[in-house]
Amino acid sequence: MSIKKALIPILACALLLSACAYIVFPEEEAPKSTASKGWSAVVTNVGKSDAGDLHIDITLRNETADWSAMQATADKPAVLTASGKTTNCETVFVGTGGHRLAPGFQMRGFIAGTKAEPKTQLIYVECKGAVAAPGSKLSFEYTYVTGEYNYYDKEANKASGKMELNLDQVVKDVKYPIAAPVEGLIQKPGTKINAINDCALTLTDVTRTDKGMQLKWLTFNPGEYPTYVHIGNPPVIGADGILYGLYESPDIASVPVTGAGKTAEWTTEVAVPKDVKGLYILLSVESKKQRLFVNYAVDITDK
Numbered sequence: 001m002s003i004k005k006a007l008i009p010i011l012a013c014a015l016l017l018s019a020c021a022y023i024v025f026p027e028e029e030a031p032k033s034t035a036s037k038g039w040s041a042v043v044t045n046v047g048k049s050d051a052g053d054l055h056i057d058i059t060l061r062n063e064t065a066d067w068s069a070m071q072a073t074a075d076k077p078a079v080l081t082a083s084g085k086t087t088n089c090e091t092v093f094v095g096t097g098g099h100r101l102a103p104g105f106q107m108r109g110f111i112a113g114t115k116a117e118p119k120t121q122l123i124y125v126e127c128k129g130a131v132a133a134p135g136s137k138l139s140f141e142y143t144y145v146t147g148e149y150n151y152y153d154k155e156a157n158k159a160s161g162k163m164e165l166n167l168d169q170v171v172k173d174v175k176y177p178i179a180a181p182v183e184g185l186i187q188k189p190g191t192k193i194n195a196i197n198d199c200a201l202t203l204t205d206v207t208r209t210d211k212g213m214q215l216k217w218l219t220f221n222p223g224e225y226p227t228y229v230h231i232g233n234p235p236v237i238g239a240d241g242i243l244y245g246l247y248e249s250p251d252i253a254s255v256p257v258t259g260a261g262k263t264a265e266w267t268t269e270v271a272v273p274k275d276v277k278g279l280y281i282l283l284s285v286e287s288k289k290q291r292l293f294v295n296y297a298v299d300i301t302d303k
Helices: 003-018
Strands: 039-048 054-062 068-072 078-082 085-089 091-093 109-113 118-122 124-127 137-146 158-166 200-208 213-220 242-244 263-270 279-286 292-300
Touching: 039 137, 039 158, 054 068, 078 124, 085 124
Parallel strands: 109 242
Antiparallel strands: 039 054, 054 124, 068 137, 078 085, 078 137, 091 124, 109 118, 137 158, 200 213, 213 263, 279 292
C-alpha cells in the first residue's frame, strides 16, 4: 500500500472528529474591582409564622461588583441576639437558589422544588419560640462565588462573609430588581452577544404566553466548523423581586447545532405570572471555551 493511500483513512477520521468541535480561544483577563462589599441585606418584615415563631423576611443585595451566587452556610443556624440572650434560628432560607445575580440587583425569593412541582421560595429566617425585643439583631454566615460560571471549577472565586441585621430597621419600600445601577451592565434586546467560537447570539423576540414567557434566540456561526452555543434556560427577575426559573447548570439544556457560516434558531421558556412587570433576563452564554459561561442582563421591561 502506498503512503498516499494510507493517508486517506487517517484524513477521513480527522475530518469526522472535527465535526461540531469547539475551538478554544485564549481567555480574556476579567477586569478586577476593588469596590466589592460582598453581599448585603435589608429586613423587610418582622412578624410571626403560622406556628407562632419569630419570622424575618429578608431582601438580598449583590454588592460584590460582579455577577455572584450566594447562600447561607449549610448546617449553621442564624443567631438572634435579643435582650442580651442568643437564640439559634434553625429555619434559614437565605440564598439565590443557585443563580448568579447581576451586580447592583436585589431579590427576595426564587423558584425551588422540581420541574414537576416548582414552588416560590421566599428568603427568610425563623426562630422557634423567640421574640424580637427592641435592639434585636440577626446574624448568619454565608458563602458566595463571583464572576463567570466554569463547569470544571464551580467554586472558582469562592469567598465567605457574615451579615448582621438590625431588626429595628425594617425597610418597607424596597424597589426591585435594581438597587444600584451599574454602568454598561444592561443589554438591549437585539444586541449581538459574542459567544463561543466567535458565534453571535441575539435575542430576537419575547412573547407572553399562558404559562409565562417565550424567548426566541438566534445564533450566527462565521467559522468553518459546526458548533453549539449553550445558554441553558435563562431565568428572569422583575419588579416583585422573585427570580423565576428553576436553576440548572446552563450546559444541560439542549440547543441546535449552528452550521459553519449558518444560523440556528430556538426558543426557551420561563414560567412567570402575568402580572409581573419590569423584567430582566439573567443570561449565561457559553463563551471563550467549552462550558465557560459569561453573564449578561437583558432588558425586557417593556414586555
